[in-house]
Amino acid sequence: MSNEVKLHALGGSPFVCRVKIALSMKGIKYENIEENLRNKSADLLKYNPVHKKVPVLVHTGKPIPESLVIIEYIDDVWKGVPVLPQDPYEKAVARFWAKFIDDMCIPAAFKVVDSNGEEKAIAEACEQLQKLENELKVKGTKFFGGDNINIVDIAGDFIAYWLGALEEASKIKYATREKFPKIHEWADNFLNYPVVKEILPPRERVVAYYKMKFGKV
Amino acid sequence: MSNEVKLHALGGSPFVCRVKIALSMKGIKYENIEENLRNKSADLLKYNPVHKKVPVLVHTGKPIPESLVIIEYIDDVWKGVPVLPQDPYEKAVARFWAKFIDDMCIPAAFKVVDSNGEEKAIAEACEQLQKLENELKVKGTKFFGGDNINIVDIAGDFIAYWLGALEEASKIKYATREKFPKIHEWADNFLNYPVVKEILPPRERVVAYYKMKFGKV
Numbered sequence: 001m002s003n004e005v006k007l008h009a010l011g012g013s014p015f016v017c018r019v020k021i022a023l024s025m026k027g028i029k030y031e032n033i034e035e036n037l038r039n040k041s042a043d044l045l046k047y048n049p050v051h052k053k054v055p056v057l058v059h060t061g062k063p064i065p066e067s068l069v070i071i072e073y074i075d076d077v078w079k080g081v082p083v084l085p086q087d088p089y090e091k092a093v094a095r096f097w098a099k100f101i102d103d104m105c106i107p108a109a110f111k112v113v114d115s116n117g118e119e120k121a122i123a124e125a126c127e128q129l130q131k132l133e134n135e136l137k138v139k140g141t142k143f144f145g146g147d148n149i150n151i152v153d154i155a156g157d158f159i160a161y162w163l164g165a166l167e168e169a170s171k172i173k174y175a176t177r178e179k180f181p182k183i184h185e186w187a188d189n190f191l192n193y194p195v196v197k198e199i200l201p202p203r204e205r206v207v208a209y210y211k212m213k214f215g216k217v
Numbered sequence: 218m219s220n221e222v223k224l225h226a227l228g229g230s231p232f233v234c235r236v237k238i239a240l241s242m243k244g245i246k247y248e249n250i251e252e253n254l255r256n257k258s259a260d261l262l263k264y265n266p267v268h269k270k271v272p273v274l275v276h277t278g279k280p281i282p283e284s285l286v287i288i289e290y291i292d293d294v295w296k297g298v299p300v301l302p303q304d305p306y307e308k309a310v311a312r313f314w315a316k317f318i319d320d321m322c323i324p325a326a327f328k329v330v331d332s333n334g335e336e337k338a339i340a341e342a343c344e345q346l347q348k349l350e351n352e353l354k355v356k357g358t359k360f361f362g363g364d365n366i367n368i369v370d371i372a373g374d375f376i377a378y379w380l381g382a383l384e385e386a387s388k389i390k391y392a393t394r395e396k397f398p399k400i401h402e403w404a405d406n407f408l409n410y411p412v413v414k415e416i417l418p419p420r421e422r423v424v425a426y427y428k429m430k431f432g433k434v
Binding site for chain 1 (some may be wrong): 267276279281282283285286287289290293294305306308309310312313316317348
């Protein structure tokens with residue numbers, strides 16, 4: 001029943017892609033409602049009056065905003081391939097790292113661009129990435145989820161794909177393969193993971209969007 | 218077995234108090250390890266190398282940082298009084314609001330103090346509080362959790378208690394009962410809720426801490 005699950009989306013958004021990956025992992029069919037950020041639909045404003053942002057998942061008429069909240073919901077409702085670990089401790093560790101990416105890594109990356117590549121901002125962004133690099137080194141697995149992706153890998157889609165596009169658009173490069181070999185290896189694996197590969201927007205579209213956003217056209 | 222659960226804590230922290238409330242709701246005995254922020258214990262640095270912050274819950278030797286992650290863990294591991302709703306949709310809604318308090322309300326309150334009461338910062342803080350006020354009005358229940366507190370009420374401990382102390386310490390008052398009657402009514406109920414009442418630090422201690430922190434002594 002494709003019409004019982006709807007996703008208010010923007011193809012180029014890493015937060016929307018997170019939800020698409022989780023839906024695809026579970027094999028859930030859904031209706032994609034592409035939003036126009038300059039003219040948001042009445043439904044989006046009704047469903048997410050607090051943030052007025054995508055993604056919003058609507059399941060049997062009930063809206064859920066916030067990508068990580070949506071992913072937890074998807075994992076709670078639909079059985080099949082798990083997106084979060086089953087063990088409570090492993091689950092807590094996964095939640096910790098997904099939150100770390102949202103709270104620390106992504107804001108730091110945008111601060112680099114906002115500051116026009118200020119040394120302090122780059123050092124801060126590298127410091128956060130180094131913590132992810134260390135975690136991957138300690139784990140020694142292909143993905144944060146082990147042999148398969150989980151919520152941490154999905155939350156990391158920005159780092160695996162959008163960060164490079166942001167560096168290209170802003171012409172400020174710091175998250176190099178030399179500095180962060182484990183992150184790059186993980187990103188290669190993640191971007192080639194079947195459900196992920198099919199969902200990613202074309203890179204040139206992401207670069208063009210960031211160029212426009214940061215006035216670097 | 219009190220020694221199988223340890224909490225690295227700071228009595229005055231709203232984030233630590235969140236965890237204490239959840240532990241108390243479940244009737245879990247634990248060893249409280251009071252940290253000194255100027256001289257953090259080696260265990261705290263080992264257990265939370267990423268943020269180096271309290272609270273950290275240590276359960277059978279395994280550390281979990283981040284208050285909301287800890288609360289989810291407590292609810293996953295110990296049955297009894299639920300801290301999150303059981304229904305997946307209600308659970309998602311609760312996660313959304315707990316996250317909203319952390320991401321929007323608390324930073325906005327500190328921005329007011331950091332900006333020394335700038336009009337724009339106060340307007341922003343009020344805008345976020347208004348969203349909580351509206352949610353309480355729509356729900357029409359005593360607590361975010363209904364008749365009993367849940368993770369949203371617990372996450373809101375800062376708003377119920379610390380925000381007033383911060384206003385007093387900074388001498389910048391904006392979250393008045395006139396503007397936010399529902400929040401104040403909820404806060405009165407929350408602060409009188411048995412497990413909460415016993416755990417809150419003395420108000421003068423919180424005020425003194427904020428005065429020191431923001432140089433208003």
